[in-house]
Amino acid sequence: MGWIREVKDWSQLIWEDWRFRARQPGRWQRMTLRDVPVAPIEELLMRWAGGSVWRGGPQPMPWHPLCPALRHYRGDEPADDPAQQMNSADQWPVESGRLFWCGPIVHHFGHQLGEFGGRILLASLDPRPGQLLFLHPDGDQAFDKLTAWQQAWIRHLNPTNKPVLIRGGGFRAQELVVVPQQQRLGCPPTAQHLRALGRLKRSASSVNEVVVLSRSRYAAGRDQPSLRGSVAGEAALDAWMQRQGARIVYPETLPLKEQLELLHTTQHLIVAEGSALHALELIGRQPDKTVTVIARRPLWPGMESPLQSRFPLLRWIDAVQALHWLSPANPRVKGVAQLDWKQLAAELSERFGWEATANDIQGFEEAANQQLAHLQQTLPIQTQRCTAKDRTPLRAGGW
Known part of the structure; x- marks a missing residue:
């Protein structure tokens, strides 16, 4: 019967999410970090050349609480690496106001949608005001300078029309809200994310x-x-x-x-x-x-x-x-x-x-x-x- 399948499938999503959360070194949850250095993109999708899938973005400091939700995962394994060019991070300018971390802008359609888009929708639906923060490999960008499909992708996942901020990195976020990845590459989405997509x-x-x-x-x-x-x-x-x-x-x-x-x-x-x-x-x-x-x-x-x-x-x-x-x-x-x-x-x-x-x-x-x-x-x-x-x-x- 259809309703039995629905109950079973939704229960499986909840179980898979719980199983993953239970393996994390800290609480896998939405967190707010303050005074966080946001490094420029150093490497992106470079594993084929011996580099990193993702190196850059927000870099937690020793005084920050443990925030596993900031990591970038493929499947159940972290696929990110810490930024290396952090020597002058204490001198970076401060970006005031609340920012919601949404990840990098990627010029590969499939990886952008399927790997680096799992934070945006729930960030948009967060009732608190603020800007959706993206990092761009070519520095600060105006939204209308993105490709047409990148603009449409963000609009689709931003139903509340939160303002969008596209930066090149090299600044400190006064307040950064971190929504965990809701769709990890090769994994089913969280039940919360799938329900939000349906709406x-x-x-x-x-x-x-x-x-x-x-x-x-x-x-x-x-x-x-x-x-x-x-x-x-x-x-x-x-x-x-x-x-x-x-x-x-x-x-x-x-x-x-x-x-x-x-x-x-x-x-x-x-x-x-x-x-x-x-x-x-x-x-x-x-x-x-x-x-x-x-x-x-x-x-x-x-x-x-x-x-x-x-x-x-x-x-x-x-x-x-x-x-x-x-x-x-x-x-x-x-x-x-x-x-x-x-x-x-x-x-x-x-x-x-x-x-x-x-x-x-x-x-x-x-x-x-x-x-x-x-x-x-x-x-x-x-x-x-x-x-x-x-x-x-x-x-x-x-x-």
């Missing part, structure tokens, strides 16, 4: 059609610049799904506000694995919406949990047989996936009642093979056959 839009899915969010234009996978993580033969798959009655959408061509409206109101979504998944994390719980993800890399257990908590009817189709990539890139990030087309067609048929003929499947395989052959003829492409070992998580957060 942003109360209507349920209303458009009874199948919409496909495709990467076939953004990540065509035919030359070095377009190796952005994709599925070989995706354009042929798109054409076939369109013949079955689905509508193909290229999310990178839509303003974020329009994209969110589409995601919210569409009853049946098929999503090519990519940053569009993180846009779905801006949606509240919709237990009757079907979301189908076509994987472009072997599934690590837990990767599906942020979406599963929002859309219980989620299906993640991992039909990846091999990855093809150009060194030194990470094949899970920028590789081209070779799929088992029979498996994919069977799962789509079970889900939507679509009939894929032997000729259809042969057409997918030929399109994929032609694309891969072109890459191998023009670039020093490497290939890795995927096994069960590739479906074992190697990093915290499932990514």
Whole structure:
């Protein structure tokens, strides 16, 4: 019964949040810190180069109370490092007034929405007045100088229209409110965060059609610049799904506000694995919406949990047989996936009642093979056959 599933799923969210809180060295709660140095961004998403995922931002001093909520987590593990350029911090100017720490501005759509956006909504809903504080890698910025999608993202998560302050760091916050991460990368959201997302839009899915969010234009996978993580033969798959009655959408061509409206109101979504998944994390719980993800890399257990908590009817189709990539890139990030087309067609048929003929499947395989052959003829492409070992998580957060 539906209500039993709802009670079970919400209870699971509460349990997961409690389990995480219980492992922290101090109380995982909203805290107010005073006279806090806020360092410039020193490193951001630099782990691939031997650096830090996040180095900078508010730096608690020895006299501050223990504040684990200030840490940045991936999964259950901290992924931040202390700032190193703090020698003159005692001379930094003071920013007066109450600030709500919201994290860095990131120029990567998926990481901004899915990793560094988990504090904003509850900060906006805090009844106390104050400004939402963001750090920008290029120094102080006016809000209208952000990219259009960054502006839309902040507006979406700021329903109370709190003033926004975008600084480059190198100052001391007179009063800093720290809201814990409500959505850690690779983890389900807190129940409080998910409820708050649901209140942003109360209507349920209303458009009874199948919409496909495709990467076939953004990540065509035919030359070095377009190796952005994709599925070989995706354009042929798109054409076939369109013949079955689905509508193909290229999310990178839509303003974020329009994209969110589409995601919210569409009853049946098929999503090519990519940053569009993180846009779905801006949606509240919709237990009757079907979301189908076509994987472009072997599934690590837990990767599906942020979406599963929002859309219980989620299906993640991992039909990846091999990855093809150009060194030194990470094949899970920028590789081209070779799929088992029979498996994919069977799962789509079970889900939507679509009939894929032997000729259809042969057409997918030929399109994929032609694309891969072109890459191998023009670039020093490497290939890795995927096994069960590739479906074992190697990093915290499932990514």
